[in-house]
Amino acid sequence: MGSSLPPKEANLFKIIVKSYETKQYKKGLKAADSILKKFPDHGETLSMKGLTLNCMDRKSEAYELVRRGLKNDLKSHVCWHVYGLLYRSDREYREAIKCYRNALRIDPDNIEILRDLSLLQAQMRDLSGFVETRQQLLTLKPNHRMNWIGFAVAHHLSSNSSKAIEVLEAYEGTLEDDYPPENERYEHGEMLLYKISLLEECGMLDRALEEMHKMESKIVDKLSFREQMACILLKLSRFDEAEKIYRSLLFMNPDNYKYLIAVQKCLGLYSENGQYSADDVERLSALYKSLKEEYSWSSAVKRIPLDFLEGAKFQEAADSYVRPLLTKGVPSLFSDLSPLYEHPGKANILEQLFLKLEDSIRTSGCFPGSLQMEPPSTLMWTLLLVSQHYDRRSQYDTALDKIDEAILHTPTVIDLYSIKGNILQHAGNFSAAAALANEARSMDLADRYLNSECVMQMLQADQVGLAEKTAVLFTKDGDQHNNLHDMQCMWYELASGESYFRQGDLGRALKNFLAVEKHYTDMTEDQFDFHSYCLRKMTLRAYVSMLKFQDRLHAHEYFQKAAAGAIRCYMKLHDSPSKSSTEENDEMSKLPAAQRKKLRQKQKKAEARAKREAEEKQEDEITSSNSSKSGKKQQSRPVDLDPRGEKLVQVEDPLAEATKYLKLLQNSSSDSLETHIFSFELNMRKQKVLLAFQAVKQLIRLDGNNPDSHRCLIRFFHKINSLPAPGTDSEKLIWNVLEAERPDLRQLHGKSLVEVNSNFLEKHNASLTHRAAAAEMMYLLEPDKKLQAIKLIEDSTNSTASGNGVLGPIKEWGIQDCINVHKLLDTVFAEQDVANRWKIRCAEYFPCSTYFEGARSATSYIADSSFESSTENGNVLNPEAKIKEGDAGSLNGTVHIVDDLSNLSMR
Amino acid sequence: MGAGEGEAAGSKEKSGGGVVARTSLDGLRDKNVMQLKKLNTALFPVRYNDKYYQDAIASKDFSKLAYYSDICVGAIACRLEKKEGGAVCVYIMTLGVLAPYRGLGLGTKLLNHVFDLCVKQNISEIYLHVQTNNDDAIAFYKKFGFEITETIYQYYKNITPPDCYVLTKFIGQSATKK
Structure with missing residues (x-):
């Protein structure tokens, strides 16, 4: 480095490098400038100066200098390396890899560059390149532990576990017998456990077991050791030995579900779907009875039998499970029990049980058959449980009566207000739900959970401003005003995005959705540091599972929601390009003049208020940063230039933007119907016939009975049938593909679309959502049958679903489905009268719903x-x-x- | 609770054999003052103003919330007053326990807490007002050594009888509890 310089300057150059490493950038800059005074064109110095400036937030100068440096000295690996580092700092990993490769061409054995390159390859999952680089590193420095481990991990990642084992064993061969020294025992133990997990992965179970016995004394993490051993024994069907270890693990933690299930497996008493023969149930009961005697304090051994018991035995077990928890007062009792509602029949048994308990406590103060007086709080907790039960069964009126009684009994229990808020939310009154959540919050202002609950309910009720103010109560951190984004508070961003979307503010909606998307990008970035850290610290099992997690990162629910939100925004932007003023005027002109005036005034006021608030906020920030003495030192937060997302709304091609997010969904969530519905909608808009067809095929594959799948199928072929005969060659090609594929779709087999639609209707005649889909498609295919289609919807009956026994005698229709039908009647069919009729009908089913303006929707739910x-x-x-x-x-x-x-x- | 129901017998007598519920006291702060408001709404036909709550919080340890297995079920709210001559006395603004939780000794616990604190801080006088016909309350307080020291006529505006007694307890260094 700096070789072409005379000794004095060469020394100065060393100072630059050293200052860069020790972050003394000013010093480095000074040294660089004094070299450049004499040798203004010295490439490596120019590059290093650029790199230094990059760290001082002078990006554009940095790039210019580094590029100039490289131009002046293309043969210098330093210049290439620096260029790579610059790209890396901007997360442009592909470019960075190219630069490193150029540097290595000049200096093939440069360990530093090889190491940097390997990190990038791991990050970018260039796995074959990663193996290669790691091999070079090992060849160059075989006495380095990290190089052996890195090489093994590289093989493992590129799906060559057996090779990875070989490398680790070769590495072990280099070690002395008395290895490891005291201070490296943990690292060595981790390496051994990693190797054992590799053996297990390759199916070499006997060897893994052998290895474990041999190395037991060298493995520090005894718990993992035992879990691993038991797991392998179980896989080898050596059940007695496995059971013994699992029982010893249970002794340490009798609440660990994994251990309990493993013991069941050892005894041949486990089934994936939870179905057991009468004989098995008998044996399971005996098992848990004995466990209960052994571990009376474990709640898991008491709770699990509720899953497999049925009928009278279930009732008995549920009874004795619930009683002590009601006496003690466990607010989470219902959510503990709620999975049981999936089992047919159990909900009814629970209902009878709860009502019996309530009645007994109310009349005698004791549980049925007991002489022991319960504490006064038991009645209140029982009422809460009963209320939640009715909420779960969509019987909101009864649920509300019960919770009100509980509140009257003990008005100081905060959970009661939260739960009441939830019930109101389910019943369709969001603003009342928010008010209740706020009341709960006010009862303990130091509780962050209650605060967050309240924020969530406020967003649900579209009170975004209030929600933000409430959320901020818990985010103020010294000078920092609002760090919700910095804290990656995604539930908040998603809920605000949804709320803005509902309110038609696409800019702010997009801003929130994209913020969530950015968090996921950051998470992908965040793994970078671990490529070197984990190899050094030897936390290999955790490292590899972290990488695997990262590979599935975008399948996470929050990302799906954010991507879906963004796609919906972009589609809406495409369908009604930038809510132009003309359109707004159109909407307004429909209103009577007086109302129009009012609306305008309202808008103006709102705008003025928003402006004022923004100004105040800025002022606040200025004063707060002034007041802090370290104000200047603190990184000044970049001002958000587009707080309302106005620029986001002005994208050239919204569909292209949407497609970006669709691709991410298709990669990570290909099993979700929603993904393919979006794909269908987007590609129909883009006139990409074959891609839309792909989406239809996926939908049919996933669930051909789904109303939306049906809609897409019909809409697609209806569109195709209406297209003119193919003209160009490419059009003919598409045509041919479709003709070839068409017979493959079972639904279509030689039938007209009208027939397909009526078959679908026949098959799902009893379901509202299916009937609505069939009616909508009937209207699409045969517009003259509009009245018939409407009748189809109106003739649907909201039968009581006592038949399936899951939820007992309750109405079948869900509130959201009914809202969707209303929107369908209102917009697609554009029949105001019919829509109103529907609304009145639903107001009876959902008296609390504000959407349907039900009888109880206007009631004030705040006690006082x-x-x-x-x-x-x-x-x-x-x-x-x-x-x-x-x-x-x-x-x-x-x-x-x-x-x-x-x-x-x-x- | 309920005067004359054997308050002094302790705090566990009602919850039947075996079930021993935990009772505890907690301080009153601006973060949990809503609990006291909820209690008062349930207990008293009066809506107290902000000053009441400020005084209660300002009295620091003298105002307490009572918890029964982690549920707030009662409270004592006091105000510290300066008498002529500079001595401090305690005025009990409210004392109450939710109906289902009476008879568990929580009222006693709250009152005893205030007595103990008075001893510690060398406060010798505690007083309160009670309507002249509220025999239960008068009996309850008498049990704790309160005496009628004054009758104020026409104290109340909207209820009959409009008169009240002033009940006072003087705390000697020895007689801390009844």
Whole structure:
């Protein structure tokens, strides 16, 4: 390095490099400048200066200098390496890899560059390149532990586990017998466990076991050792030995479901789908009975039998499970039991049980058949459980009555208010739900969970501004105002995005969805540091499982939701390009003049308020950063130039943007119907016939009975049939493909689309969503049958679903399905009267729903709203108007109660 | 609770054999003051103003929430007052326990807490107002050594009888508990 320089300057060059490594950038810059004074064209110095400037946030200068340096000295590996580092710092890994390769061409054995290259290859999953680089590193420095391990991991990642084992064994061969020294015992043990997991992966179970016996003394992580050993024994069908170890593990933690299931497996008492023969149930009961005697404090051994028991035995077990928890007061009891509602019949048994308990507590103060008086709180907890039960069964009125009774009994239990909020949300009254959640929050202002719950409900009710203010109560961190984004608070961003989308603010919606997408990009980035760290620390099992997790990262639910949200925004942008003022005027002109005026004023006010708020915020930030002495040192946060996402809305080609996210979904969530519905919608809009057809095929493959799959199928072929005969060659080609594929679709087999549609209807005649889909398609195929289609929807019956016994005698229709049907009638069929009829009908099914304006939707659900407002506004109540307490009659025998104040004047 | 129900017998008598529920006291803060508001709404036909809550919080350890197996079921709210001559006395603004949780000794626990604190801080006088016909309450407080020291006529505006007693307990260094 710096070889072409005279000694004095060569020394200065060393200083630059050293200063860069020690982050003393100013010093390095000085040294660079003094070299450049004499040798203004010295390539490596120019490059190093650029790299230094890059770290001082002077990006554009950095790139210019580094490029100039390279131009002046193309033969220098330093210049190429620096160029690569620059790209790496900007996460342009592909470019960086190219630069490193050029550097290595000049200096093939440069360990530093090889190591940097290997990290990038791991990050980019260039696995064959990774193996190659790792091999070179090992050849160059075989006495380095990390190089052996790196080579083995590289083989493992490129699906060559047996080779990885060989490398690890070769490495072991280089070790002395008394290895490891005391301070490396953990690392060595991890390496051994990693090797054993590799053996297991390759199916070499006997060898793995042998290895474990041989190395037992050298493995530090005893718990993993035992779990691994038991797992291998189980795989080898050596059940007795495996069971013995699992039992010893249970002794350490009898609440670990994995151990309990493993013991069941050892005894041949495990089935994936939870179905057991009567004989097996008998044996399982005996197993858990004995476990219960051994581990009376374990809740898992008490809870698991509820899953496999049936009928009277289930009722008995549920009874004895629930009682002590009601006495103790466990707010999470219902969510613990709620998976049982999936089992047919169990919900009914639970209902009978709960009601029996409630009745007994209410009348005698004891559980049925017991003489022991329950504490007073038991009635309240029982009422809560009963309420949640009815909520689960969509019987919201009963649920609300029960929860109100519980609140009346003990008005200080916060959970009651939260649950009531949830019930109201399910029943379709979002603003009441938010009010309840806010009441719960107000009862313990130090509880972050209650705060978050409340924020979520507010967003659900489209109170975004209020939600943000509430959320910020818990995010203020010194000077930092709002770090929700920095904390990757994705549930919040998703819910705000959805809310903005509902309100038609596509800019802000997109901003939130894209923010979530960015978090996932960051997470992918975040693995970079671990490529070197984990190899050094030898946490290999965790490292490899982290890499595998990263490979599936975008399949995560939050990412799916964000991508779906973004795609919906872009499609809407495409369908109604930039909510132009003309369109808005159109909408407004429909309104009477007075209302129009009001609306305009409202908009203006809202705009002014938003502007004011933004200004205030900025001012706040300025003052707060001024007030902190270290203000300058702190990285000044980049100002958000597009807080309302206006630029995001102005994309050239929304469908192209949407396609980017669709591709991510197709890669990671190809088993989700939604992915292919988006693919269908996008490609239909883009006129990509074959891709749309692909989507239809995927939908049929996943679930041909789904109403949306059916819609896509019909819409696709209806569209194809209406196209003019193919003209160009490529069109003919597409045509031929479709003709060839068509017979493969079972649904279509020699039938007309009308027939296909009526077959579908016949098959799913009883289901509202299917009927709606069939009606919509009927109208599409034969517009003159509009009335018939509407009748099809209106003739649907909301039968009680007692037949399947899962949820007992409750109405079948879900509130969201009914809302969708209403929208269908309102927009697609454009029949106001019919839609209104539907609305009135649904208002009866869902009296709490604000959407359908049901009878109970306007009720105030806050126990005492005047109380709320008076305290919050700090109104001092007029003392004259107050009655004094102490009136025993009206107090229900309230004891004593002492008076108070107000009559200060009298003293 | 309920005066004359054998409060002094301790805090566990009602919850039947074996089931021993935990009772505890917690301080009143602005973060949990809503609990007291909920209690008062349920217990008293009066809506207390902000000053009441400020006074209660300002009295620090004198105002307490009572918990029964982690549920807030009762409270004592006090105000510290300066008498002429500089001595401090305690005025009990409210004391109450939710109906289902009476008879468990929580009222006693709250009251005893205030007595103990008075001893520690050398406060010798505790007083409160009670409507003249509220016999239960008067009996309850008498059991704890309160005495009627004054009758104020026309104290209440909207209820009959409009008169109240002032009940006072003077704390000597020895007699901390009843």
